[in-house]
Each structure stands twice: as C-alpha cells, then as structure tokens.
Amino acid sequence: MTPPIAPLGLEYTAEAARRSGCRVEIVDLALAEDPAAELERAFRHQQPRLVGVSFRNADDCFWPSGQSFVPQLESLLEQVRGLTDAPIVLGGVGFSIFAEAIMRQTGAEFGIRGDGEAALPLLARAVGSGRGLERVPGLIWREPGGLRSNRPAWPKVFDVPTDRKAIDNPAYFRRGGQIGLETKRGCDRACIYCADRLAKGMAARLRPPADIADEVESLLAQGIDVLHLCDAEFNIPGGHAREVCDELLTRKLGGRVRWYAYLAVLPFDDALARRMAAAGCVGINFTGDSASAAMLANYRQPHRAEDLAAAVRLCRRYGIAVMLDLLLGGPGETPETVAETIRFVEAIEPDCAGAALGVRIYPGTPMAELVARRQPLARHDGIRRHYSGPLDLLRPTFYISPALGDNPAALVRDLVGGNPVFFPPEEESAPGARPEGERDDHNYSDNAALVEAIAAGARGAYWHILHRLRSA
Numbered sequence: 402m403t404p405p406i407a408p409l410g411l412e413y414t415a416e417a418a419r420r421s422g423c424r425v426e427i428v429d430l431a432l433a434e435d436p437a438a439e440l441e442r443a444f445r446h447q448q449p450r451l452v453g454v455s456f457r458n459a460d461d462c463f464w465p466s467g468q469s470f471v472p473q474l475e476s477l478l479e480q481v482r483g484l485t486d487a488p489i490v491l492g493g494v495g496f497s498i499f500a501e502a503i504m505r506q507t508g509a510e511f512g513i514r515g516d517g518e519a520a521l522p523l524l525a526r527a528v529g530s531g532r533g534l535e536r537v538p539g540l541i542w543r544e545p546g547g548l549r550s551n552r553p554a555w556p557k558v559f560d561v562p563t564d565r566k567a568i569d570n571p572a573y574f575r576r577g578g579q580i581g582l583e584t585k586r587g588c589d590r591a592c593i594y595c596a597d598r599l600a601k602g603m604a605a606r607l608r609p610p611a612d613i614a615d616e617v618e619s620l621l622a623q624g625i626d627v628l629h630l631c632d633a634e635f636n637i638p639g640g641h642a643r644e645v646c647d648e649l650l651t652r653k654l655g656g657r658v659r660w661y662a663y664l665a666v667l668p669f670d671d672a673l674a675r676r677m678a679a680a681g682c683v684g685i686n687f688t689g690d691s692a693s694a695a696m697l698a699n700y701r702q703p704h705r706a707e708d709l710a711a712a713v714r715l716c717r718r719y720g721i722a723v724m725l726d727l728l729l730g731g732p733g734e735t736p737e738t739v740a741e742t743i744r745f746v747e748a749i750e751p752d753c754a755g756a757a758l759g760v761r762i763y764p765g766t767p768m769a770e771l772v773a774r775r776q777p778l779a780r781h782d783g784i785r786r787h788y789s790g791p792l793d794l795l796r797p798t799f800y801i802s803p804a805l806g807d808n809p810a811a812l813v814r815d816l817v818g819g820n821p822v823f824f825p826p827e828e829e830s831a832p833g834a835r836p837e838g839e840r841d842d843h844n845y846s847d848n849a850a851l852v853e854a855i856a857a858g859a860r861g862a863y864w865h866i867l868h869r870l871r872s873a
C-alpha cells in the first residue's frame with residue numbers, strides 16, 4: 402500500500418521477542434521492490450521455528466472502494482508454505498479485529514489477538530517445547546474439535562521497547578511522510594461502530610510518559626522529526642495526554658518535533674490545546690462524526706455541535722491545523738441531518754473535513770447488533786457491499802441509511818458543492834473511475850498524489866499534505 406506506513410506493531414513485537422532471547426529476522430515486504438524474491442532470499446539459508454505475519458489492514462475501510470486485503474494475505478501464506486514447514490502465527494490490528502474468521506479462512510496454525518510483545522516469545526517457546534499453549538495470552542490455535550482461544554492479549558502494563566531501530570524507519574519517513582508511535586492502547590468510549598474495542602480492548606492501558614519521550618528522542622536521532630500518534634484518541638483519558646505533553650516540554654522536545662494526533666472532540670480545552678501546541682502538536686484530526694444531535698446520540702458520542710465549533714476555535718488560537726472526520730450515513734441519517742452537518746461544518750471553517758459515507762460493520766460491535774435487530778443483516782436494505790452470496794462481515798460490508806436514497810454519494814457531493822475543505826465520497830457508479838489527478842477523496846491506499854508530494858519533500862499527516870496541495 403502506498404504511501405507506505407512503517408509497521409509499528411511489527412517493530413515493537415519483533416524487538417520485544419529479540420530482547421526476550423529469540424533470534425528474530427524481519428522480512429519487510431512493504432519496502433521490498435520484489436516481495437516474492439525477498440521472501441525466497443529470507444528462507445534460503447535458514448529454517449525458522451515460527452513465522453510471524455503482521456496483518457495491519459484487513460481492508461481499506463472505505464466506501465465505495467471496499468478493497469479487501471485478505472486475498473493478498475492468503476496468497477502470501479501460500480508462498481511462505483512453499484518455503485518452509487514452520488508453523489505460521491498471524492497478528493496485527495487487522496487480524497485482531499477478525500481473528501477467528503481469518504484463522505478459518507487462511508488455515509494459519511496460530512493467531513495472537515491483541516498485543517504481541519509478551520505473547521509472541523511465549524508462543525515461540527511453547528512451539529519449541531510442545532506445551533504451554535494455553536498460557537500464551539491472546540492465542541488462537543487448532544485442536545481436533547476446532548479452534549481454541551485464550552483471552553485477548555491486553556496486558557495492563559504497557560511496556561514496549563523505545564529504541565526504534567528494528568525496521569528501516571528513515572526509509573519509511575522518506576517514502577511515507579511521518580512515523581508513528583503510541584502513548585496508550587484501548588479506549589473506553591462506546592461509539593457503536595468502532596473496531597478498537599475488538600483489537601485493543603475497552604480499558605485504557607497507559608504508557609509511561611518518560612518512555613514516550615525516550616522514543617521520540619530515538620526517532621529524532623535518526624533524523625525523523627514528523628510523527629503521528631497511533632492512539633485511537635490521544636485525549637482519552639485527558640490527564641494522560643497532559644502528562645505526555647509535560648514530559649515532552651520538560652525535555653525541550655516541543656521545538657524539535659512536529660506531531661499529529663487523533664482526538665475525541667471531548668475532553669478538549671484551552672489548557673490542553675496550549676500544552677499540545679507547545680509540545681510540538683501541529684495538527685489534530687477530531688472524531689467529529691456529525692453535527693446533528695440525533696446522529697451524535699445514535700453513534701453514542703458525548704459531544705455536541707457546539708463542541709466541534711469550540712475545538713476548531715481552540716486549534717486556530719494555538720496555530721494547530723484541524724481536520725474533522727465525519728461519518729455520514731449511519732443509522733437514522735436522513736438527507737436533512739446530512740445537510741445540517743455539512744452546513745455546520747462549513748460555517749465553523751476547519752482546515753479539512755472528511756465526508757466519509759458508509760459505516761463499516763465490524764462483527765461484535767453495537768453497530769452490527771443494532772442493524773441486525775431491525776432486519777436480518779443478509780436482507781437488510783441498508784447494507785452496501787460489492788460481493789454476492791452470503792453476508793460475510795470479514796469482507797468489506799457497510800451500512801448506509803436507506804433514507805439517503807439510491808445514490809447517497811451524489812447527495813453528499815451536491816451538498817458539499819465543491820467546497821475544497823471537504824474530502825467528499827466517490828460515487829458508487831464510478832469507484833476509482835475518477836482520473837488520478839482529479840481524485841478528491843481521502844483514501845490513503847494507493848494514493849499517487851500523496852506519494853508524489855512526499856517524494857518532493859512534503860511531510861505530515863496525509864490530510865494536511867492533501868490540504869496543502871489543494872491550497873497551493
């Protein structure tokens with residue numbers, strides 16, 4: 402996928418395994434010119450005990466393209482099987498969201514749902530000794546009666562390596578424009594559609610601020626000074642966000658690094674905005690969802706339209722670029738609530754607003770239950786998908802409120818009316834058909850405009866780079 406995003410989960414997991422005494426070789430297929438040749442080279446002179454595969458994106462989570470990456474995972478596993486008899490363990494956020502379904506579909510011997518750092522070395526040992534599988538956190542494995550699963554690996558203590566040398570981060574920085582790091586895992590919000598609870602759990606697991614600052618220093622020492630936080634929401638809980646900023650300020654890192662973050666609209670106040678700006682934050686992407694009170698209640702968001710306006714004002718006050726991510730088309734959405742949201746967002750003038758249309762339905766979320774309660778999912782008139790046959794939530798399956806009619810993307814595009822603040826949805830009749838130069842959505846998968854801008858020196862969050870391209 403381009404621009405390429407550095408595989409942070411792979412890096413933390415591999416480094417933790419190394420520290421626990423495992424011999425680890427990383428084969429980074431995302432940077433390889435010829436991935437098949439790279440794989441062959443890796444297995445030519447050695448046979449590992451275990452092959453781990455990090456699967457980050459199960460699909461692009463984007464309507465109308467709805468591109469699944471599970472077929473690529475299956476063909477990768479086929480190649481690996483041709484090169485070694487070692488068992489395969491799958492992990493990664495894309496895997497964790499759909500863990501058992503992916504185990505069934507791919508035939509992998511093992512999967513780890515949740516954090517890999519502690520679990521992977523334990524599995525390597527269990528595979529070596531032939532016992533102890535039931536003590537490996539998050540493990541899913543095969544037994545004659547079917548799949549067996551341990552509880553997800555969501556350890557309370559967040560202790561990951563801070564020395565970012567396991568993968569070629571400078572190469573990703575040159576080609577991908579920013580490098581990620583985490584300040585916590587898990588989110589206790591109840592937003593009906595979110596997959597984070599499936600992959601990271603609902604209890605926030607906080608990372609010591611000193612470790613975060615150490616990691617920033619490690620990246621800076623490699624010439625990497627533009628970062629993107631990889632928390633679901635940086636400001637949940639707000640107290641930890643303040644402590645992280647304070648640590649960066651104490652170490653005087655604020656002036657040396659520029660960083661971007663995802664934030665919930667609440668809690669966000671003058672004190673946090675000021676601290677974040679001083680600590681180097683240059684852009685925030687808020688989970689805005691909607692400006693309609695009815696829709697925000699349906700999504701179970703605690704904020705209201707006026708909180709969106711206040712967040713944009715605070716960002717302006719402290720010179721932070723601001724993007725609002727909208728989620729249009731959820732349960733209860735009507736043309737009137739879409740219009741209310743678009744008009745409100747226009748009026749409060751963020752730098753950008755992502756007018757995403759269609760809610761990806763993840764199994765086991767309140768969204769999946771809610772939609773199924775109204776009508777059986779397989780025959781539901783709100784379901785949008787590009788595949789036929791039985792409904793399969795592992796394949797990109799979306800919900801768009803039937804009240805938006807047959808061509809909801811055209812409805813949204815009309816309301817947006819060409820306002821360059823918005824990234825509007827592509828029309829269903831023509832997914833991908835818009836010529837590359839005219840593409841105006843914010844799907845970062847195979848995004849040629851971004852690749853080109855980054856090659857020419859642009860750095861930052863992708864929405865911010867696209868925004869600068871549009872305003873140039």
Ligand code: B12
Pocket residue numbers: 402403404405406407409410411413414452453454455456457458459460461462463490491492493494495497513515516517518521579580581582583595596597600601629630631632633843844845846863
């Ligand atoms: C930050 C972020 C971004 C940033 C990345 C910035 C950066 N420089 O890293 C940006 C904005 C660029 C981005 C883009 C996209 N993203 Co994004 N992103 C995230 C987010 C919030 C964090 C990802 C992350 O790094 N997590 C931290 C790492 C450490 O966790 P991890 O990867 O899960 O790894 C742990 C475990 O999974 C496990 N593990 C990992 N690998 C392995 C391997 C083995 C063998 C084992 C045992 C364990 C293991 O151990 C690791 C450590 O504990 C996630 C949601 C989330 N909370 O994770 C979404 C998320 C991954 N993104 C998602 C999507 C869809 C995308 C895009 C495709 C969107 C689009 N259409 O443009 C693009 C793809 C970009 C790309 N080239 O890959 C989805 C994927 C869902 C799905 N359906 O598959 C997620 C889950 C969000 C969501 N709920 O919709 N994203």
